[in-house]
Amino acid sequence: MSNATTWLAAFLTVAALLVYEGTLLLVQQRHPARLAHADLREQWLSALSDHPGSEVLAVQTLRNSLMAATMTASTAALGLMGAVTLAAPSLNSTFGDASSMHFTARLALELVLMMLLFSSLVCSAMAARYYNHAGFICSMPVHSQARQRWAPIGGV
Incomplete structure (x- = not known):
């Protein structure tokens, strides 16, 4: 070729x-699906907040979302490690010898792949962090003052 x-x-x-x-x-x-999903989460938290005893349901639902985000982050991290391992010889030969630096199509695609996997890892890790915080909020007693104060953040 x-x-x-x-x-x-x-x-x-x-x-x-x-x-x-x-x-x-x-x-x-x-x-905007993202806005519709945010609205759904707000309504979900409001509906659960009206029913004492629903804390366990809320925490279990958020735990499932947290596990999904964790699996995605782990997969992205494994993919990133594999991409770095496969790209290391190209990167070493390109950047290791300053006198013969050449930017190839393969190197460009390897860098794009690593960038995409890294951004996927960061987004998944942030989602896991969000669901962890929302789990703390939802596990508070329904009519507690602390839950009332934190509820708007948990639903966003």
Whole structure:
């Protein structure tokens, strides 16, 4: 495969990813799923807060969400470690010898893959942190003053 063909394939791969992400942004502006989900969480917390004894249900529901976010973060971390392991020889040969630095299509795709896996890891870790905090809020007694104070944050 020629160098131009390799770069074209790399460019098309990144372009397909950008088109996909751009389409998601446009669709979400018309019907923002993230906002609908945030509204659902707020209504869920309000409904649970009206019923004493529902703390266990709330904590179990959030525990399930926390486990899903943890699994996603673990998968992204494993993928990132694998990508770094596979890319290490290319990175070492490219950046190890300053006299022969050349930026190849393979190196570009490896860097993009590592960036995407790292951002996935960060987002999943932040989701796990959020669900952990929401679990603390939902486990407070329903009519306690502390829960009333923290409830708006738990539903967001």
